[in-house]
Amino acid sequence: MTTEAADSTETVGAVAPAAGPDFLQRHGGTIEYVLIPGAALAGALIVFGIFVAMFGKNPLDLYFYMYYGAFGTWFSWQNTLTRAAPLILTALCTALPAQLGMVIIGGEGALLIGALSATSAALALQGMPPLVVQIAMVFAGVIGGGLWIMLSGGLRQYRGVNETISSLLLVYIALAILNHLVEGAMRDPASLNKPSTREIGAANMIGSIPGTDVHWGLVFGLIAAIAAYILIYHTVFGFAARVAGGNVRAAKIVGLGVSKLILTICFLAGGAAGLAGMIEVAAVQGRTNANLAAGYGFTGILVAFLARQNPLAIVPVAILLGGISASGGLLQRRLGLPDASVLVLQGIIFVFVLASDALYGRIGFLKGKS
């Protein structure tokens, strides 16, 4: 993180840093960005431990199995990284519009539409060389998801419709469209119990990173996160977006095209989530069906908030949250916890992270008093 970010927290904190060690003066803000979310996470884990203890489970067992199921073995690491890939991308769907001060929570919908468009592209291009099909799938997924969230952004800009509510409504509409097509026009007659589209074909799957079971989606996610970081913090476009996010009137006075910014950022945000959908199809499911609505879009919101909407911080946070969901299976088998325990923990973490916003600029020793 840059010192620029650190400076801005100190001004936001409204408490002028007192004279103190130069290091804390310069980096106090950056340390805060790590320390406070870390403390929030620890607090959430403790509360979850108490919660589980009320049901007669040993919290220490819980922590051990969570660690073991997430990062304990090479197998669990691979499971974790596989789950982190879509989370990075769906988190970008919330983090990019957040630069403009918009709260978009419809990543799940863009993921579903992206998956549907990518599958359609693959099915339309059957028989073409796999690379052509895969590139077409990427474009279809990004454009499908991008237009979906751009709809929310456009409604906000041109009609004043609240983007948080519209993007969430669009999730349910996307799910209905998916179910409608999967059970109707796009249904594979051979899929009896679980209505699905036809398979995109084994040759068109994107496969794993050599030597691992982790699919290439992780690389897609990393590239997207780095690209988003550069776009936001090291380009004029990103600077303009942050200005508009800080003060729309100021942005208009200096002549920034706010509408264009909103539509572009929303398109890129939705495109990231759409890419996640494409990856889930081309690397995991091989087809589109209701399994795709696995909640990656909703967990992505949490990832974005925990990473404080910073595209680079999203990567480690997504791995952490991917780990928590990867350990869910082990918690179910070894401790007999319901599968919803991961949801409860995610909810507790979210609450703690938001409450911890109040702490910024208020920790004594970071202001240089110690």
Place this chain on the structure above:
Amino acid sequence: MADASIGLWTVPLAVLGGAIRVSTPFLFVSLGECITERSGRINLGLEGTLVMGAMSAYGISYLSGSPWLGVFAAGITGALLGALHAGICSLPRVNDVAVGIALMLFGTGLAFYLGKPLIEPTAPRLPAIDFGWWSDIPQVRAALRVNVLFLIGVALAPILYWAFRTTRWGLLIRTAGESADAARAMGHSVLLIRLRATMAGGFLAGIGGSFLSLFYPGSWNEGLSSGQGITAVALVIFARWDPLLCLWASLAFGGAAALGPALQSVGVTSGYHLFNAAPYILTLAIMIITCSPKRTLTGAPAELSITR
């Protein structure tokens, strides 16, 4: 349910029945959210409150044998979640929209966790009043089997309308929503007013949830609510923060939500999923028509972050 003797009349009848049956959770959540938003704060977490209310109502009804105790428990659960929302929001620099999203995830997760053992057993359900006794046609009777909670909700709308206008509490809530400074200058704690308003909103949303598990559809499972809570929050915006308009809007949404199952019962199955999405599409369409980028909405509480 399809009966050849009345043929296609089944559809409007089922929509009418749906407007009465399906609208009840919409009605309670939107009235609750109306109170909260009038105080200047938005609680998007009512989706989670709705699901938690449904779960706790079912659980308490099963354990105690009294569905009304379940309804009460659902209200208390909702009020507690509301208190949690208000408590976190009262910390400095915490965004109420984000807290709502967090509580939406937390409430649903907690309900699924605690509700796992409740999927199998059958709990005593709420009784219904038969307003269709005069008719011989089973569909008419089915459509007019009305739950007491619906009647309470219908009565609550004008009471709230009146309370906002004339009572001391109504005026305090509106003052906090229009100008926090004015409320403060009068010597009232804005945070306390909003805490109470959010708890009241949560209480009503919890009761809305109890209707889902104890009357219609009348069982507990994880697919019980799919966005009714958030639709109801959007509905408050469309209803211009007016409890009476909330009532009419809820009825319209209930009817729209009943359209899919009604058409399916007469054999129209092709667009089933799309018709099921009707309430969401309707919400979005209404928001597109009624919102405007040029001005804030008439009737919007000035302190509300979501209409800025």
